[in-house]
Amino acid sequence: MRDFLKELGLSGVNSGVCAKGWVERPGGDELTSYSPVDAEPIGKILQANEEDYARVMDVATETFDTWRMVPAPRRGEIVRQMGEELRKYKRPLGQLISWEMGKVLSEGEGEVQEAIDIADFAVGLSRQLYGLSMHSERPQHRMYEQWHPLGPIGIITAFNFPVAVWAWNAMIAAVCGDTMVWKPSSKTPLCAIAVQHLCNRVMKANDCEGVFNLVVGRGSSVGELLINDGRVPLISATGSCHMGRRIGEAVAKRLSRALLELGGNNAIIVEPDANMDVALPGVAFGAVGTAGQRCTSTRRLFLHKSIAEEFTNRLVKAYESIPAGDPLEKDTLLGPLIDQGAVDDMMDALKQVRAEGGEILTGGKRMERKGFFVEPTIVKARPDMKIVQEETFAPILYVFEYENLDEAIAMQNGVRQGLSSSIFTDSFMGAEKFLSASGSDCGIANVNIGTSGAEIGGAFGGEKETGGGREAGSDSWKLYMRRQTCTLNWSPELPLAQGVKFDLD
Ligand code: NAD
Numbered sequence: 001m002r003d004f005l006k007e008l009g010l011s012g013v014n015s016g017v018c019a020k021g022w023v024e025r026p027g028g029d030e031l032t033s034y035s036p037v038d039a040e041p042i043g044k045i046l047q048a049n050e051e052d053y054a055r056v057m058d059v060a061t062e063t064f065d066t067w068r069m070v071p072a073p074r075r076g077e078i079v080r081q082m083g084e085e086l087r088k089y090k091r092p093l094g095q096l097i098s099w100e101m102g103k104v105l106s107e108g109e110g111e112v113q114e115a116i117d118i119a120d121f122a123v124g125l126s127r128q129l130y131g132l133s134m135h136s137e138r139p140q141h142r143m144y145e146q147w148h149p150l151g152p153i154g155i156i157t158a159f160n161f162p163v164a165v166w167a168w169n170a171m172i173a174a175v176c177g178d179t180m181v182w183k184p185s186s187k188t189p190l191c192a193i194a195v196q197h198l199c200n201r202v203m204k205a206n207d208c209e210g211v212f213n214l215v216v217g218r219g220s221s222v223g224e225l226l227i228n229d230g231r232v233p234l235i236s237a238t239g240s241c242h243m244g245r246r247i248g249e250a251v252a253k254r255l256s257r258a259l260l261e262l263g264g265n266n267a268i269i270v271e272p273d274a275n276m277d278v279a280l281p282g283v284a285f286g287a288v289g290t291a292g293q294r295c296t297s298t299r300r301l302f303l304h305k306s307i308a309e310e311f312t313n314r315l316v317k318a319y320e321s322i323p324a325g326d327p328l329e330k331d332t333l334l335g336p337l338i339d340q341g342a343v344d345d346m347m348d349a350l351k352q353v354r355a356e357g358g359e360i361l362t363g364g365k366r367m368e369r370k371g372f373f374v375e376p377t378i379v380k381a382r383p384d385m386k387i388v389q390e391e392t393f394a395p396i397l398y399v400f401e402y403e404n405l406d407e408a409i410a411m412q413n414g415v416r417q418g419l420s421s422s423i424f425t426d427s428f429m430g431a432e433k434f435l436s437a438s439g440s441d442c443g444i445a446n447v448n449i450g451t452s453g454a455e456i457g458g459a460f461g462g463e464k465e466t467g468g469g470r471e472a473g474s475d476s477w478k479l480y481m482r483r484q485t486c487t488l489n490w491s492p493e494l495p496l497a498q499g500v501k502f503d504l505d
Helices: 003-007 050-067 072-088 090-101 105-125 164-176 189-205 219-227 241-253 276-292 308-320 340-355 405-413 428-435 476-480
Strands: 013-015 030-034 041-046 133-135 141-149 152-156 179-183 212-215 234-238 257-261 266-270 298-304 359-362 377-380 396-402 420-424 444-447 481-489
Touching: 003 090, 013 189, 030 189, 041 189, 050 152, 050 179, 050 212, 050 219, 072 090, 072 105, 072 164, 072 189, 090 105, 090 189, 105 164, 152 164, 152 219, 164 179, 164 476, 179 219, 189 212, 219 234, 219 241, 234 241, 234 476, 241 257, 266 276, 266 405, 276 298, 276 308, 276 396, 276 420, 298 308, 298 405, 308 359, 308 377, 308 396, 340 359, 340 377, 340 396, 396 405, 405 428, 420 428, 428 444, 476 481
Parallel strands: 013 041, 152 179, 152 234, 179 212, 234 257, 266 298, 266 420, 298 396, 377 396, 420 444
Antiparallel strands: 030 041, 133 141, 141 481, 359 377
């Protein structure tokens, strides 16, 4: 067994259900987690059944009654300790992320760092959950807004950020006074179990277990119980647009809140005045990093026709020398796709590329080695091809030519998703046009930086079919709380609003 599994408290068979301590023998099916690096099993997980889910939700609901009354700065102090615990285990947790999900170690550790960063952010936030005060139109009245904890919330996460996305939600929700039930992806359950072990240590030491709870199970069973549970005022869900549509529908039906972080179809525009030495690595990292399995991965590249040939040739050359292999090895830049299904999806997409007349300039095949490795692929494409409208979760980059910036922006916006976008240019006017109200329609718009790798300080999320949710920094915390508008009358009279007279004499 690899040392990092032992260090993180994982064994051959693990409970996937935790609510104030691990449920010893959850009643659901046994799940095996495989490493995409060699397709070998890493560990087994006992999943939740309906009864286990009920127990977890009961704990989250009961614990909310006490957690919401803990002063927010005290909640922040406990989250600070969570950040410290993550710091202590950054290396082994980063290694586990790499082994179970397949991203290279620097990205695995980088993901843990994001969790640490959001914990730090949340600690400061715990003293800044500010409400506004307003001037009342009535004499001797005071009006203000205050923010209260929301309740036991549901967090559903995707396989590609098995730790960071939970942390973006959980650290903020915890300082806001919410308890939570986390349903992680069944493709990366061990990362979630390892994180839950770290949570348990901190929460036990502070005598407040039951705030962070875990339930591993299928989306179609345990996931459905969670999204349809009337006790859960907020479902924060990260995953495909397909999943988001189902969750949005279920949550809307019971008139609750959904924070949806869904698929992207992100693009980079390279203007003729761009610094090519900045643009080239920006595009390559965006498209090949995490083997194209980031929601913010670059999937479409718009090149001005005057630079298109040279830029494409340099990119093809760079692609052909990208070191692929074991993501735990220092020099590896390209790890595997998550599983056989992902390889099949990529190959199906490339079949469609060929059928629609696209030209594969490099890549296009599965690599001949154990695990789910594929060649990073560049396709010369046309905007009218149907496949370029889809998010294929793999390293396929579609390259287009354009004549002027307005045309490039229109093509970039001409897809159903709206997550991340970038322009590379040294022109102030070009950059401002891209960022203006008639520019990029995405939730994230960057200049001289690629589409992937958002910082936690900003609100993260996208428009259109990406779901409209915002999480992590800025004022995203407001989604995890309920707003209350309070009016206090300290006059001896009852002046009514809008000058209404209600005379009972
Ligand atoms: P997925 O949609 O297959 O699964 C995501 C999660 O939803 C899993 O935990 C799954 O079990 C759960 N789920 C599925 N159906 C459910 C249901 N009916 N009820 C409750 N839960 C259900 O996604 P994936 O393959 O794990 O991840 C890749 C996708 O996630 C890509 O589309 C990617 O763009 C997206 N993603 C988006 C963001 C973002 O912030 N916008 C971040 C990461 C990933």
